[in-house]
Amino acid sequence: SLPTIFVITPTYARLVQKAELTRLSHTFLHVPQLHWIVVEDSPQKTPLVTDLLMKSGLTYTHLHVPTAKERKLQEGDPSWLKPRGVEQRNEGLRWLREDRRDGQQGVVYFADDDNTYSLQIFEEMRNTQRVSVWPVGLVGAMKFESPVVEGGKVVRFHTGWRPNRPFPMDMAGFAVSLKLVLTNPEACFDGEAPMGFLESSFLKGLVTMDELEPKADNCTKVLVWHTRTEKPKMKREEALQAQGLGSDP
Numbered sequence: 001s002l003p004t005i006f007v008i009t010p011t012y013a014r015l016v017q018k019a020e021l022t023r024l025s026h027t028f029l030h031v032p033q034l035h036w037i038v039v040e041d042s043p044q045k046t047p048l049v050t051d052l053l054m055k056s057g058l059t060y061t062h063l064h065v066p067t068a069k070e071r072k073l074q075e076g077d078p079s080w081l082k083p084r085g086v087e088q089r090n091e092g093l094r095w096l097r098e099d100r101r102d103g104q105q106g107v108v109y110f111a112d113d114d115n116t117y118s119l120q121i122f123e124e125m126r127n128t129q130r131v132s133v134w135p136v137g138l139v140g141a142m143k144f145e146s147p148v149v150e151g152g153k154v155v156r157f158h159t160g161w162r163p164n165r166p167f168p169m170d171m172a173g174f175a176v177s178l179k180l181v182l183t184n185p186e187a188c189f190d191g192e193a194p195m196g197f198l199e200s201s202f203l204k205g206l207v208t209m210d211e212l213e214p215k216a217d218n219c220t221k222v223l224v225w226h227t228r229t230e231k232p233k234m235k236r237e238e239a240l241q242a243q244g245l246g247s248d249p
């Protein structure tokens, strides 16, 4: 049977959340043998996400953990100031380790709720032995970032920033076998890692560069994009609200 793809998605309440999760769930409906692990950044599971998952038609696990207050980005902070979704990804890993599907063939992928995923990327990652890697589009102030492959091996990374990080890759650019996650129970994301080192903090205990498995035609195809959604303007909504005429009184 097909190896299961466990997709871990951190998500948080904001106006576009339902739209993001709708788009993402509709992508995942096209992927066979996918188990969606949705981790809400909240003190409780919310009705919006509970209901969306129930109606989604997907196999899923619904978790939640609030980001500690001192770690949370404040209104007006630049988005790069603190890493986002850290506790939530670690909670997804914790659940996988507790659930213990030893012997089951599977792969773990961290999919943020606002990115754009080609269906092909899931088939590329499905047979990951240890850690597979591929390019990510529209990230790092570049058209794409990518591992560079020579003779079938990753020899360096195409990135515009801190190339000497152990793994200068975006979260969307790699997947880890379930087996490796289960046999390394201490591997997790370090929210205190210096800027840009979050992915490295997880991967450095798991693989070396020459063990990376290049996918997407030796890392020559972009099959996932680090798209970001504009925050919707609410100026008129607020003006109407002030008169008691808001859309959702």
Ligand code: UDP
Pocket (backbone or CB within 6 Å): 009, 010, 011, 012, 040, 041, 067, 072, 073, 079, 084, 085, 088, 111, 112, 113, 114, 228
């Ligand atoms: N996220 C979260 N809590 C937050 C901010 C973000 O759980 O306070 C989630 C978000 O839904 C996404 C992931 O963490 O799935 C990465 O966040 P974002 O897309 O804002 O990061 P960026 O695109 O700026 O790297």
Ligand code: MN
Pocket (backbone or CB within 6 Å): 112, 114, 115, 226, 227, 228
């Ligand atoms: Mn994002």
